[in-house]
Amino acid sequence: MIKELQVQGVFAENTYFYIDDHSKSGFIIDPGAQAGLIYDIVVRNGWTIEKILLTHGHFDHIGAAELLREKLVAPIYIYPEDAPYLTDPYLNLSGNSGQPITVPHYEEMYDGEIIRLKANSDFYLKVIHTPGHTPGSVTYYSPNDNAAFVGDLLYQHGPGLTNFPGGNRMVLEESIVNKIFTLPNKTVLLSGHSSPITVGQEKQILL
Numbered sequence: 770m771i772k773e774l775q776v777q778g779v780f781a782e783n784t785y786f787y788i789d790d791h792s793k794s795g796f797i798i799d800p801g802a803q804a805g806l807i808y809d810i811v812v813r814n815g816w817t818i819e820k821i822l823l824t825h826g827h828f829d830h831i832g833a834a835e836l837l838r839e840k841l842v843a844p845i846y847i848y849p850e851d852a853p854y855l856t857d858p859y860l861n862l863s864g865n866s867g868q869p870i871t872v873p874h875y876e877e878m879y880d881g882e883i884i885r886l887k888a889n890s891d892f893y894l895k896v897i898h899t900p901g902h903t904p905g906s907v908t909y910y911s912p913n914d915n916a917a918f919v920g921d922l923l924y925q926h927g928p929g930l931t932n933f934p935g936g937n938r939m940v941l942e943e944s945i946v947n948k949i950f951t952l953p954n955k956t957v958l959l960s961g962h963s964s965p966i967t968v969g970q971e972k973q974i975l976l
């Protein structure tokens with residue numbers, strides 16, 4: 770089961786719950802804000818959250834992570850090249866907001882890693898390193914559900930932004946073409962700031 774929740778911070782951002790229907794356990798992806806609301810949804814549904822997965826280190830994707838780590842007792846995962854964003858408000862773009870955000874406790878993962886649910890080993894996400902928006906941006910891919918959580922790599926209307934520290938337009942385009950457009954056309958791309966779009970539809974827009 771995939772449930773989307775649009776959280777409201779400085780920007781609206783899509784937080785995703787990826788939950789196994791059988792065990793009621795799963796992952797939260799990019800809890801950007803409103804930790805209390807996210808926590809209430811988890812409790813109300815009787816879910817167990819095993820891990821908090823971040824697609825990248827920008828403030829609007831990580832803002833609720835630390836509070837949820839404490840309340841849910843679930844570790845936070847980030848790709849190594851984006852780890853500096855978690856502890857540097859300048860890099861994560863919260864520095865001038867008046868409310869600098871840091872995420873001091875996290876684990877790292879590697880490209881190609883399979884993040885498997887302890888409660889059901891058939892339920893998993895594959896880590897695909899998709900840099901460009903930030904150096905350590907990743908996509909979490911579920912072949913079983915034909916879904917990919919892409920963060921800010923791309924949106925329904927086109928590619929993600931690259932005008933922030935560490936962004937690189939050429940690298941972003943390489944990630945989209947080599948890592949996303951090689952997934953099956955029916956794969957649903959779930960981004961941080963738009964409605965879903967399939968790989969096939971996104972190809973028609975960008976190619």
Ligand SMILES: [Zn+2]
Nearest residue numbers: 825827902921
């Ligand atoms: Zn971002």
